[in-house]
Amino acid sequence: MFPRFLVLIAAALTLSVSIAKADTATRTYFNPAVFGKPVALCMSDRTSCGKPSADVWCRDNGFAKALTFERLRTADKSLVFRQIKCINREATVAAASGEPVTATP
Template sequence: MSNRCPILIAAAVSFACFSGLPAQADSTLRTFFNPQVYGKPVALCMSDRASCGKPTADAWCREHGFGEALVFERLLTADKSKVFRQIKCISREQAVAATAEHPESATP
């Protein structure tokens, strides 16, 4: 019985250490499905109508504590409004690290 005790303690400590990993991953990447502001879907274009798509998604991500939008998906509503169906945000540190690993995919 005494031989099992150290193994059980080691297993419990390992579980406690690894259980924190998903929470850390969630803080660097998050997908917002059907994002809304005051109960209304987020429009694809900002009020100036010149900034559409990526700039708007980036602004959404910055507003929610992330660095930029990694990807986004558009949706055309029944009344022909263009809104976001989803926005996947990434933290600034994660985006910089991803660019450093693959410099050929960096945007100017």
């Protein structure tokens, strides 16, 4: 059963990446979740919290990195993301080269 689970995860990630590759420069994910569970603020190593974790979420969803994020403390005292705003690769390159970015947030 374990190999099937890995195949399902890989298929879900592939589907989510292909759906998220939109023409927009940014996208804000409100209450991001994986399999119905909120995305934790820290990765499993407990040293990558906040921005590194948000960057991974954005990359997994077809964007280059996270621009901003908000934290939320749940009722059971765990820290999760309330929202993550991602930017795509083209907008990142344009911003780095000094070209005006025409996309609206």
